[in-house]
Amino acid sequence: MLYSEQMATLSRKQREIRDREKLILDVARRLLLEKGYLGLSMDRIAEEIEYSKGTVYQHFRCKEDLLTALAIQTKLKRIELFERAVTFDGRPRERMTAIGAADEIFARRFPDYIATEEVLYVQSIACKASESNQEAMQEVDGRCVAAVCGTIRGGIEAGDLEIPPPREASEIAFGIWGMTFGSHIVGKTPTCMDQLGIKDTFTSLRRMQQAYLDGWNWRPLSHEWDYDATRDRILEEVFADERAAITI
Amino acid sequence: MLYSEQMATLSRKQREIRDREKLILDVARRLLLEKGYLGLSMDRIAEEIEYSKGTVYQHFRCKEDLLTALAIQTKLKRIELFERAVTFDGRPRERMTAIGAADEIFARRFPDYIATEEVLYVQSIACKASESNQEAMQEVDGRCVAAVCGTIRGGIEAGDLEIPPPREASEIAFGIWGMTFGSHIVGKTPTCMDQLGIKDTFTSLRRMQQAYLDGWNWRPLSHEWDYDATRDRILEEVFADERAAITI
DNA sequence: TTATTTTTTGACGGTTGGTCAAAAAGTAGG
DNA sequence: CCTACTTTTTGACCAACCGTCAAAAAATAA
Numbered sequence: 001m002l003y004s005e006q007m008a009t010l011s012r013k014q015r016e017i018r019d020r021e022k023l024i025l026d027v028a029r030r031l032l033l034e035k036g037y038l039g040l041s042m043d044r045i046a047e048e049i050e051y052s053k054g055t056v057y058q059h060f061r062c063k064e065d066l067l068t069a070l071a072i073q074t075k076l077k078r079i080e081l082f083e084r085a086v087t088f089d090g091r092p093r094e095r096m097t098a099i100g101a102a103d104e105i106f107a108r109r110f111p112d113y114i115a116t117e118e119v120l121y122v123q124s125i126a127c128k129a130s131e132s133n134q135e136a137m138q139e140v141d142g143r144c145v146a147a148v149c150g151t152i153r154g155g156i157e158a159g160d161l162e163i164p165p166p167r168e169a170s171e172i173a174f175g176i177w178g179m180t181f182g183s184h185i186v187g188k189t190p191t192c193m194d195q196l197g198i199k200d201t202f203t204s205l206r207r208m209q210q211a212y213l214d215g216w217n218w219r220p221l222s223h224e225w226d227y228d229a230t231r232d233r234i235l236e237e238v239f240a241d242e243r244a245a246i247t248i
Numbered sequence: 249m250l251y252s253e254q255m256a257t258l259s260r261k262q263r264e265i266r267d268r269e270k271l272i273l274d275v276a277r278r279l280l281l282e283k284g285y286l287g288l289s290m291d292r293i294a295e296e297i298e299y300s301k302g303t304v305y306q307h308f309r310c311k312e313d314l315l316t317a318l319a320i321q322t323k324l325k326r327i328e329l330f331e332r333a334v335t336f337d338g339r340p341r342e343r344m345t346a347i348g349a350a351d352e353i354f355a356r357r358f359p360d361y362i363a364t365e366e367v368l369y370v371q372s373i374a375c376k377a378s379e380s381n382q383e384a385m386q387e388v389d390g391r392c393v394a395a396v397c398g399t400i401r402g403g404i405e406a407g408d409l410e411i412p413p414p415r416e417a418s419e420i421a422f423g424i425w426g427m428t429f430g431s432h433i434v435g436k437t438p439t440c441m442d443q444l445g446i447k448d449t450f451t452s453l454r455r456m457q458q459a460y461l462d463g464w465n466w467r468p469l470s471h472e473w474d475y476d477a478t479r480d481r482i483l484e485e486v487f488a489d490e491r492a493a494i495t496i
Numbered sequence: 497t498t499a500t501t502t503t504t505t506g507a508c509g510g511t512t513g514g515t516c517a518a519a520a521a522g523t524a525g526g
Numbered sequence: 527c528c529t530a531c532t533t534t535t536t537g538a539c540c541a542a543c544c545g546t547c548a549a550a551a552a553a554t555a556a
Contacts, residue, residue, distance in 0.1 A: 053536085172456075177444075204419050208419070208426075
């Protein structure tokens with residue numbers, strides 16, 4: 001047998017394995033979205049992909065590892081949108097608005113994000129994952145943070161924003177991040193929303209993000225600039241293909 | 249047997265049951281904090297309280313019901329602090345700061361709050377609880393929201409804050425709530441904090457809350473007023489007994 | 497002491513996550 | 527085509543879990 005043929009055989013097998021891994025993740029994501037964390041079982045996954053349980057465990061060392069892989073997969077989508085957002089041609093605070101739009105598109109397009117991501121935040125699940133997945137998780141988190149912090153530093157360098165020490169760019173990022181993350185969770189809780197009487201979570205979130213940046217005196221302030229128009233431009237220039245996801 | 253004696257007997261029994269319920273909740277809370285959601289099992293609770301599992305199930309119809317009861321118990325503590333906070337004698341925004349201080353005391357004194365509360369937010373757990381517990385949950389949530397919204401409306405009435413329609417007081421509350429809740433969760437995730445380089449979550453949260461309220465132009469703005477001094481006064485006048493919890 | 501009601505029990509059924517010896521499939525050489 | 531070897535796949539198996547419920551134990555009443 002020729003070397004090239006051997007390679008072809010090997011890579012076909014590898015391709016099979018890779019395809020199966022994707023299949024497992026797809027099925028797992030669907031089950032997680034449909035039946036929640038408790039409804040997601042390794043047995044059911046095995047059944048649905050028509051392989052035995054042992055084979056599933058050859059791909060992921062435990063359930064938490066699988067969930068982490070799921071979260072990484074999703075987060076890569078988020079990063080893709082974020083990194084597109086920061087290419088927007090405009091003032092730093094407009095780019096910040098673009099990141100906000102990216103997050104909104106992301107949250108609307110991938111409602112399962114909440115399901116995968118929040119489980120990972122909440123319980124000590126991530127720490128059970130394989131080392132490689134833990135590192136991958138850290139890496140994608142880092143790229144996310146970098147996009148946000150980079151934009152904030154851009155604002156400082158442009159002279160649009162001052163942060164008196166000991167405050168730092170990361171502190172503003174922490175605020176935006178917590179606020180956004182928290183809103184997505186609280187916004188999915190009917191009890192709270194009933195109590196508050198909020199109808200459109202996303203619109204509220206957008207306003208509170210602007211208020212927050214105004215609070216840090218990041219210019220131009222929201223009353224000095226038409227950020228709704230900026231948003232339209234963002235959707236047109238950067239996220240034209242995703243526009244359908246965001247308009248209700 | 250006299251009626252009064254019968255009553256005494258009944259009430260002793262009832263007292264026993266009530267005490268046992270408290271014992272179950274105490275053990276459950278400890279287990280949840282020590283071993284996480286996955287480490288909390290009904291068998292282990294039964295073992296620790298030295299009753300059989302059936303008896304535990306006589307108090308709580310299922311695990312989720314128990315978790316909900318736990319969350320309610322904790323939330324009552326939160327409300328107690330919140331309702332004390334709003335008695336602070338000062339301007340509305342100072343009272344808002346008092347609520348922030350109450351939340352900080354709460355988060356520091358009851359780290360298990362995150363464990364109980366977040367599990368309830370995340371999964372569809374609350375809906376499995378008994379009707380009475382669901383109602384109780386709604387009620388305590390309502391009181392929490394009322395304290396915050398009431399203070400915001402106080403600010404509006406005092407002329408310190410304007411909210412142009414269609415914005416409402418509840419929208420500001422949603423922001424503060426999401427921001428605070430999100431920060432507590434993200435702040436407990438080492439990965440994120442490493443990436444961001446935040447050391448003191450609580451201090452950062454305090455600053456971001458002030459920035460947020462500044463963003464809504466709630467007067468006096470943080471640069472017009474010494475809210476650190478206000479905080480000292482709050483800790484002295486309202487939370488003297490809890491002061492130890494908040495000073496590191 | 498006996499009859500009746502209430503409370504407590506733990507064995508049991510069904511379902512998880514995870515393991516591992518054995519079976520099946522694939523590969524190589526003659 | 528057959529045989530020896532390697533890799534992959536399998537599903538019976540284990541321990542742990544939630545929740546049930548007939549039967550045992552305790553409390554109460556007569």
